[in-house]
Amino acid sequence: MKKILLAGSLFIASVAMAQNRMTPELLWKLGRVSGIGLSKDKQYVIYSVSTPNVEENKSRRQVFALPVNGGSPIAISNVDSAIGNTKVSPDGKYIISSEEVKVVNVFGKDFYPELQKSNVQIYSSLNFRHWDEWEDGKFGHVFLTEQANPSVRKDLMADEPYDCPQKPFGGDEDYIWTPDGKKVIYVTKKKYGTDYAVSTNTDLYEYDIASGTTKNLTEKNKGYDVNPAFSNTGVLAWMQMKRDGYEADKQDIVAMTGLGNWVNLTGHRDDIHVEGFRWSDDGKHIYFWAPTNGTMNLFEVDYVGATKKMPVIRQISKGDYDINNIIGQSGNTLYVTRTDYNHAAEVYSINITTGEMKPISHVNDNIYNSLDLSRTERRWVTTTDNKKMLVWVVYPPNFDANKKYRTLLLCQGGPQSPVTQSYSFRWNPQLMAANDYIVVYPARRGMPGFGTKWNEQISKDWGGQVLKDYLSAIDAIAKEPFVDKGRIGCVGASFGGYSVFALAAIHNNRFKTFISHDGIFDFRSMYGSTEEMFFENWEKGGPYWDKKNAVAQKSFAASPSNFVEKWNTPILIINGGKDYRVPEEQAFQAFTAAQLRGIKSKFLYLPEENHWVLSAQNAQVWQREFYKWLDETLK
Numbered sequence: 001m002k003k004i005l006l007a008g009s010l011f012i013a014s015v016a017m018a019q020n021r022m023t024p025e026l027l028w029k030l031g032r033v034s035g036i037g038l039s040k041d042k043q044y045v046i047y048s049v050s051t052p053n054v055e056e057n058k059s060r061r062q063v064f065a066l067p068v069n070g071g072s073p074i075a076i077s078n079v080d081s082a083i084g085n086t087k088v089s090p091d092g093k094y095i096i097s098s099e100e101v102k103v104v105n106v107f108g109k110d111f112y113p114e115l116q117k118s119n120v121q122i123y124s125s126l127n128f129r130h131w132d133e134w135e136d137g138k139f140g141h142v143f144l145t146e147q148a149n150p151s152v153r154k155d156l157m158a159d160e161p162y163d164c165p166q167k168p169f170g171g172d173e174d175y176i177w178t179p180d181g182k183k184v185i186y187v188t189k190k191k192y193g194t195d196y197a198v199s200t201n202t203d204l205y206e207y208d209i210a211s212g213t214t215k216n217l218t219e220k221n222k223g224y225d226v227n228p229a230f231s232n233t234g235v236l237a238w239m240q241m242k243r244d245g246y247e248a249d250k251q252d253i254v255a256m257t258g259l260g261n262w263v264n265l266t267g268h269r270d271d272i273h274v275e276g277f278r279w280s281d282d283g284k285h286i287y288f289w290a291p292t293n294g295t296m297n298l299f300e301v302d303y304v305g306a307t308k309k310m311p312v313i314r315q316i317s318k319g320d321y322d323i324n325n326i327i328g329q330s331g332n333t334l335y336v337t338r339t340d341y342n343h344a345a346e347v348y349s350i351n352i353t354t355g356e357m358k359p360i361s362h363v364n365d366n367i368y369n370s371l372d373l374s375r376t377e378r379r380w381v382t383t384t385d386n387k388k389m390l391v392w393v394v395y396p397p398n399f400d401a402n403k404k405y406r407t408l409l410l411c412q413g414g415p416q417s418p419v420t421q422s423y424s425f426r427w428n429p430q431l432m433a434a435n436d437y438i439v440v441y442p443a444r445r446g447m448p449g450f451g452t453k454w455n456e457q458i459s460k461d462w463g464g465q466v467l468k469d470y471l472s473a474i475d476a477i478a479k480e481p482f483v484d485k486g487r488i489g490c491v492g493a494s495f496g497g498y499s500v501f502a503l504a505a506i507h508n509n510r511f512k513t514f515i516s517h518d519g520i521f522d523f524r525s526m527y528g529s530t531e532e533m534f535f536e537n538w539e540k541g542g543p544y545w546d547k548k549n550a551v552a553q554k555s556f557a558a559s560p561s562n563f564v565e566k567w568n569t570p571i572l573i574i575n576g577g578k579d580y581r582v583p584e585e586q587a588f589q590a591f592t593a594a595q596l597r598g599i600k601s602k603f604l605y606l607p608e609e610n611h612w613v614l615s616a617q618n619a620q621v622w623q624r625e626f627y628k629w630l631d632e633t634l635k
Helices: 002-015 078-082 429-434 454-455 465-478 495-506 522-531 535-538 550-557 560-566 585-596 616-633
Strands: 032-038 045-052 059-065 074-076 094-102 138-146 154-156 173-178 181-188 201-206 213-216 225-230 236-239 252-258 261-264 274-279 285-292 293-301 313-315 322-330 333-340 344-350 358-359 375-382 387-394 403-409 437-442 483-493 513-519 571-576 602-605
Touching: 032 078, 032 333, 032 344, 045 078, 045 322, 074 078, 078 201, 094 173, 138 181, 173 225, 181 225, 225 274, 236 274, 252 285, 274 322, 274 602, 285 322, 375 465, 387 429, 387 465, 403 429, 403 465, 403 495, 429 437, 437 465, 465 483, 483 495, 483 616, 495 513, 495 560, 495 571, 513 616, 522 535, 522 550, 522 585, 535 550, 560 585, 571 585, 571 616, 585 602, 602 616
Parallel strands: 032 322, 293 322, 403 437, 403 483, 483 513, 513 571, 571 602
Antiparallel strands: 032 045, 045 059, 059 074, 094 138, 138 154, 173 181, 181 201, 201 213, 225 236, 236 252, 252 261, 274 285, 285 293, 293 313, 322 333, 333 344, 344 358, 375 387, 387 437
C-alpha cells in the first residue's frame, strides 16, 4: 500500500496542481448520496451515504434520517421502520420478494450428473452472457409469501426462464402491489435466448392472488414498459417506449384510464424524454425529470384521465444542474437529489410552485468548501449542416484568459445518453479541469433534450454527422487564444470510445493524443460478440452479411478498423474483462493495430471490471494512468 501511495504522490506532483483542487484521492473520499424516501410522518428525509474506502477496496453504507425543518442527520439502522416496507401487502397478509431460481440446464453436470467435476457450459441460443455475467440457468422470480406462515410461498413465475427484476439494472421498483393488495404488478420480458437478445419488449404483468391467473397489461405495446407506480387514488402509471428493438426511443409517461386503455401524458412534447417520475400526493399530477438544454430538470404534468384534454406540462426547476431522483413530497415541497459538474449528489428541497431550491444534506461540504471550483459555460456552436449545438466548456479553477491551456474533447457514450450536469466518479470534468485542462463537452447528434429528430439522427449514421459535430465543437473552442492548439487531446468511453477510434483517422492532426475506454473498434466482430443484438440491429440497420441492405452496408463500412492506416497519433486503450456489451476483443484488436503500425500506445486491461470501473483501487489506477498518459503525450 505504501508503494501505491508513493506513486500517487509522484503523480500529484507531476501535474503540479495546487492543494485546493480536486484529486483522484479526494474524488474517492466523497460520500455518494442516494435518496430513499420520506418518513411515515413526512418529518424526515431518509437517504443513504456510500463512502468508498480505497485501502480496504470496498465501501461502507450508512442510512440517515434528516429533519425536514432543519437539524442534524440521525443514523438509523432500520429503514422499514422509518418509511414502511412497500413489499408488504396493504392488508399485511403477504410479502413479495425476488429470488434466483434454477430453470434451465446450462452446465455439463446439469446434463451429466455423474460428471460433477466438469466445468463445461452448453448453450443452444443467444443471451448466453449479458452485461457482466454468463447465463447460469438461474432467473429472478417474484415470490408471494404469507406473513403469518412463511412456509406458504408461491413462485409467480414458476418454471419461466424470465427475469424480474430486469437485468442488469432493474430493482425492486419492478414488482409492486396494487392499492387493494389483491394483485401484484411486475415487469419482465417474456422472451428467452435469441428472442430475448433481439427484443426490448418488456411488459407489465398483473397477478391475481384469488384466481392465481396472470394477465399482460401492456400486450399491445411492443417496446419498453417499465417502472409501474400507483397514485394515491389507485391509478397506474409507467414509462413506455413504443418501438421494439430501439432502446433509446422517446420515453413517455402513460397512465391507465380504465378497461385496459391508457393515455400518453408526455407524447405531445417532442422535446421530452422522461428519465423518471413520481405521482403527486393528491394524484392529480406527476412530477418527472428529463433532459433539457444540457441539464436534467424537474417537470410537472397533469393527469387528464380519460378526458380528451391535452396534458399541461410545466417546467418546475430551471438551472444548470441535474435533478436525478425525487425522494418524496411533503405539502408544496419536493425532496430531490441534485448534481452539477462541481458537486456530487446532495439532497435538496424544491418549492413546487416557484422552483426555489435549497440544500438539505451537506455530506461533502467539508471537501468542496476547501476547493477552488471550476467554472462552466454554455457555448452554441454552428455545425457543418448549419444547426446550433450546445457545447459545455469547463474551465480550470482560477482560470486566466491570458494563459495557454491544454484542452480535452470529451466524447459522450450512449450513443443516446444526454450530456447534462451529471457527476461522474470516473469521467469527471471537475477533476480534468483541476488538472489544468479546458474540457470541451459537446451535446452532439444523438442527445435527448433537443428534440426527437436531433436525438435520432445518430442511428445508422455513426460515421456521419456526429463525427463532424465533434470536430465543429473543438474547432470553435480552439479559436480562443487561451487554448494551446499544440496540446489538444480527445477522450471518451463506450460510444465515446468508438468516437475516439473513428476520429483518430480523420482528425487531420487536430489532436496530439487519444484515450479510448470500452470503445467499439471493429463493427463486424462487435456484431458477432456483443450480447444485446437489438442494439446492433437498430444502430447498424441489420447484419453485415445482408449484402442487399444498403443501410447496413453503409454502417459497417464506417467501422474504425477500416481506417487504421490513417492513424498517426498516440493512443491509450482501456477495456474491462467482464464487459460483455463491448467485449475485450475490441480493445485487443485496436491495441494490436496501433502497435503493429508503430504508434505510441498503451493497453490498460481491467480483468474483473465490466463496462464501468467499480473497484476503488482499480479506479485509482485508472485515474493515475489517465493523467499520466496525458502528461506524457501533451507535454
